[in-house]
Amino acid sequence: MRRVVITGAGTVNALAHDLPGTCAALAAGRSGIGVLEFRDADRLSIRIGAQIRGWTWGQALTPQEQSLYDPFTRYALAAAAEALAMAGEGAGEGAGVLIGSSAGGIHTWEDNYRTVFAEGKNRVPPLTVPRLMMNAAASHIGMRHGLTGPTFAVSSACSSSNHAIGQAFRLIRDGHAPAMLAGGAEAMLCFSGIKAWEGLRVLSPDGCRPFSASRNGMVMGEGAAVFVLEEETRARARGARIIAEIAGFGMTADAGDIVVPSVGGAAAAMRAALAEAGLAPEEIGYINAHGTGTRVNDRNEVAAIHRVFGHAANGLMVSSTKAAHGHAIGATGALELIACLMALDQGVIAPTLGLDRTDPDCDLDHVPNEARRAQPGAALSNSFAFGGLNAVLALRAAQ
Amino acid sequence: MALSEIGRSVIAILAAQALVDPAGMRESDRLEEFGLDSLGLVEAIFAIEERFDIQVPFNPNEPDQAGPGDLDVSTVGGIIRGIEALIAAKAP
Known part of the structure; x- marks a missing residue:
């Protein structure tokens, strides 16, 4: 392969x-x-x-x-x-x-x-x-x-x-x-x-x-x-320098609501990306979340992560960088891949800015407001679109 | 209590959006009883804004923390009161 x-x-x-x-x-x-x-x-x-x-x-x-x-x-x-x-x-x-x-x-x-x-x-x-x-x-x-x-x-x-x-x-x-x-x-x-x-x-x-x-x-x-x-x-x-490996990709469609994302569709896309990459949930150290800052996306995305990762969710860092670069719609997943590369290649986790009040529905380690040093071996990048289209990339640090 | 002209218009718009008979809509009714979700409500409020040429302060992202100036969308009557107030505030 x-x-x-x-x-x-x-x-x-x-x-x-x-x-x-x-x-x-x-x-x-x-x-x-x-x-x-x-x-x-x-x-x-x-x-x-x-x-x-x-x-x-x-x-x-x-x-x-x-x-x-x-x-x-x-x-x-x-x-x-x-x-x-x-x-x-x-x-x-x-x-x-x-x-x-x-x-x-x-x-x-x-x-x-x-x-x-x-x-x-x-x-x-x-x-x-x-x-x-x-x-x-x-x-x-x-x-x-x-x-x-x-x-x-x-x-x-x-x-x-x-x-x-x-x-x-x-x-x-x-x-x-x-x-x-x-x-x-x-x-x-x-x-x-x-x-x-x-x-x-x-x-x-x-x-x-x-x-x-x-x-x-x-x-x-x-x-x-x-x-x-x-x-x-x-x-x-x-002789090129390898920044990271793209190890897997998962895509699903909710076939449900035109604007409200489903927990099941998001979870299935994350599972598919992990499966193709041959990665266990415990191996993922960082997720760059879709994290739009709407009530429903963030709540459902966290629920989907819990569903896929179970106990392994406790060891995850899950940040959204949209408060930094904005939601760049069709470009947003690409901008967010930069944050994943920074995590895997440089050992710097980009923070979630604007996280000023804890929400019990969003109870993961969201890396609030300040970047953190960490060396994850693998990462996911989530994108969940209007139309119910979910696309998740799985990345591994360069060997 | 008899419905105002504004009340009848608001009910007509909400009923059209929910695909129900306006005659069956009461001020005490809650919107979810008609299957009106947040997207349906956004469309209904757009129609109300167009009908009365007003701006309706409403953010479906903040259902639990509506500010004092925000529309009460919990019931049909709440919407009617809010729209009446906005129209009264607009009148010269």
Whole structure:
């Protein structure tokens, strides 16, 4: 059986514009959440989010690239370039690209709807379609780096990234590609993106506090994280540094409620990931939780962890990093994989920020507010999406 | 007590969302008796906001810790009282 390892990682998000900065922010317990600043933000009732600021990457683009790249594509391109550089010479050879996103080029939809509906114009830019399409990010990464392997977009709301990374893991393990660039990209922090979420009334007006009794909703974020996944023997032959191993992947569907996650579906996905990885519950030291900060997600996720881990739940650290980088929807699983890599590779557990009041329903070790030194040998990363789609990655520390 | 115009409208909206006959809905009834879950309630409140052009303070994430200004969604009558108050506050 082929083994699949991670040899490169890159990111742009509200915490930092690269991987080292993001790890430093997670370790320091910094939050990227602040007041949203974009056109018509004053017409929103939710005014906070984890927004990328001061990012100058786009200024170096040619005019044609400017017109081709929606913000979600730009985030993905920058993250992919950093990941490939880290993975080193030859990493992209034969690779494909899987990028998860929930909304794709929503900025482009919004801008052009403004043009035709609000401003009454009858023409939109000629590259509108290739700019907004869901696969734009994956295709542009491939075009920039000459990656000709299996390439497509994956969309499953908040599980998009984990589905993309899990699928890439299987493509390599099953021999369809020697390496994959996989991750997620999301750029929903614009008027129409927040307005739509506002309507669902799941956003907090005042902050993200996962697992806290005071939690009252999620706070949105944006950005991208992309990883180089590679077949282990090839990575070793190249002399690449192995950050961690992707050992298993579990995915299930609740087939129940369109928005309320089920305990059973989440538990089944975690069990499937452990089984594929050949890991016993006692071997998992850290779980990066989906931990959105809504009443129902956090309560159900903790119940699902208890169901899967039994007594082993006592030895677990379970943090949500969403109060740091925000809930980046289709990119969130990829951003959270960074926290898992930090735990396995650097021995630093990212904390749950905003945990100001204990909730008896959330009674695990949630690593409140301050990072911790620990050396887990294996970790899980949970994503549970609207639509009842659960995707869990199982990781092992590099041998 | 006879229902106000506002009360009748609110009941019509809640009943339409719950797919029940509005004639069978009483102010003392609790919403879960009609199978109205939090998503159904979010949709009903949206319809009420549109109908009366008001903003209804309601966060389904905080059922146990509704603030003094938040809508009481425990009963049909609680919603009607809250909406009447919001409309009265809006009137010039």
